[in-house]
Amino acid sequence: MAKLKIQKLANALGAEVSGVDMSKPISQEDLQQILAAWKEHLVLRFRGQELTDPQLLEISRNFGEIDPPGPNSYGKPFLADFPDINVISNIKVGDQPVGGLGDGEAVWHADMTYIEMPPKASFLHALEIPATGGNTEWGNMYLAYEALPTHLKQAIKGRKAIHDATYNSAGMIRKGMKDVTDPREAPGAHHPLVAKHPESGLPCLFLGRRRNSYILGMDLDASNQLLDELWAHIDNPEFTFTQVWQLHDLILWDNRCTLHRRDSFDPQSRRLMHRTQIKGSSVTPFE
Template sequence: MSLVIKNLDAPLGAEISGRDLSKPIAPNEVKTIEDVWRERLVVVFHDQKLSDPQLIAFSKNFGELDPPGPNPYGESFLKDHPELNVISNVVENGKPIGNLGDGEAVWHADMTYVEVPPKAAMLHSLEVPPPEAGGNTYFANMLAAYEALPAELKEAAKDKIAVHDASTNSAGMLRKGYKAVKDVRETVGAHHPLIRTEPTTGRKALFLGRRPNAYVLGLEVSKSEALLDALWAHATQPRFTLCHRWKAGDLLMWNNLSVLHRRDPFDPKTRRVMHRSQIKGNERIH
């Protein structure tokens, strides 16, 4: 059965069906998926049941895996598969089995606090809360956001470099080995331009990372805050976003360099378990 592609009625996103991803896929299928991922930025597969080795094997079709960043607990959640991460609120034997808990995960791109961030991420849902309990994931198209950016904001962001905070995760939890940031001018993390140019297409996109503790180099703190606030308010407008309401067995793959994502909080009495991989990037942001 051939792959069936359906663009979602949103500024980004496509569903691909017709394939059991637990089995090896052909090179032409890899290329098709990659082409859709480049064009639509978020790819949704439903009704997938992948073991951890199968998730790893599927992910490797798109490049070398990038290990997860540090978590607040200082050790891998999957000791047999440290290249994967677990996103979960479940606690077993007094210890969390995964990261990020049940609160909101703010708008962010993954690991932009390193010099070469991952180019793609995959998230496979094993257990999800009922629809009314929350836990939806939202994606925002940074290519479209840049194209629609008012001229004065484009000019203000042009050639500006921002520091991307490494100290906390997207749930606001302090990572092990870091100190809380008290002055954004002392934020620890990689420096990236606010506007990224895609190397293959030349298209420009906003590259914002995560709002907390960000700082635009060379500006007074008040001016940095004002510029970042304006860019974030613009970039996360509903006209640039897609909402994904999870079902068990969903597998999502997204472009980490051209997309922001966030998660709703959800009912802590429910269980949410996701296994995650990411694909190593091959470009410094410029």
Template sequence: MATAASLARTGIEVVPTGAALGAEVRGVDLRTVDAAEFDRILAAWHEHSVLLFRGQGLSPDDLIAFSRRFGELDHAPIQENGRRFVEGRPELYVVSNVLGADGQPIGSLGNGEAVWHTDMSYLPRPPKASMLYALEIPPAGGDTHFASMHAAYETLPSALKARARGLMVKHDGTYNSGGFVRAGVTPTDDPRQAPGHLHPLVCTHPDTGRSMLYLGRRRMAYIDGLDLAESEALLDELWSYATRPEICWKNQWRVGDLVLWDNRCTMHRRDPFDAAARRVMHRTQVKGEAPPMA
């Protein structure tokens, strides 16, 4: 473990965004991160939840190697058009609207809006972190927004905080963030019958001990034990706090950007962009080490 003195000597500069979350990390090449630099990055990630590294020149293997510093990696998920990953590297998920020479998409999620969500929260043990690396970006649109679930919880009125504690929310597994039905799932209009998993509505971050809302996504969510109308009303009230502009930050992408976010305490969404423009991103996902805990 690096000492405070060695951390100060790394040359890394952490510049907070000024928003409720997020910081830019400067002065580091992610291809050659040493132990002291990684400790500095890890501490900044725990403090700010989302980190931006600009001007990186990462090969697929470089991105995988840096991502593995945070834990074991998931394979690319099966999305609306199957499993899209870099050939020979199943950990490297391709997010893109581009069509290949065969006329088939090279990636997933197209060019539409991706609604507010937490990655794969419908699983019993969701991933703890995700990274997205920009290879090609459109001239406008496609920006990614992040919301702090620590700040969302902290800004709840006291009575609403008390009501939320101890409740369990069902995280729906019917639709992905682009609104597409997941492979093998038959949609239903009743969130109580939809596939998914129950998690605490208020969780404790395993590394920092801070409390946070854990909402996942709004569509087809259900609060266990309530009648449907009461669940819908409570979720609407919670969501009215969860994505307020004052607890959000947006990254306007540049080629060479890598963004790392803590999937346990943030939500994110994507703006739509012109279907005729090209957007090619590589994403990795770090496996969760434990289920979300109250």
């Protein structure tokens, strides 16, 4: 029987887990090792995992209760038989997209932070990939907070920001939302800029996404300037791991202490990913 192995993928975060078949029930011993590796590395990659949608859901339940996808731009689940699975794809059948986010760049973001209890984790399973492009990058927000200059740590201490619900990370407006030009009027949850991770207890930057963000209680120009400094700070290769996808890769990440983004790719190629997410809890400020 293959023995589970953990191999680090980058200094900042990310590890590859081998020696486990995620299409079959996971032993408690292996699950505990995976959970420990996830806590340490924040992003885990499992290669060569040919999973059906029911198997993807079953694997996800090892990590908590499934959190249904947020509303997409089309107003209905992409998979009628499996509404708890989100589809990330540029493929169209006729004029109808089979998934969201298209083929353009998806900017830095964490998933669904515009709600009061954002998901704690996500799985992403690669079913079709383009020959080039469409890479995904993750950033470690523990490291980003640690590396902040003292004046920025002081500037954001105790402050909260609006996490806009209007647009997704590809810039598409969500179903039922209206265009927002003043970030102070953006709909969405208010979360601390420095959050306390509920399991590690450590502080991390909790930014969500840049568009329509606003730091409560600040002048709008001052808020924008401070947010621009924070976002410029996190876009640093020293905080990141880049995933170059292979077919049937399965990635698990901690949505509470990472951000992620995606490169654009050839619109004529096909990219198909199925994603699940795990329910989280309220975001607690780090005091």
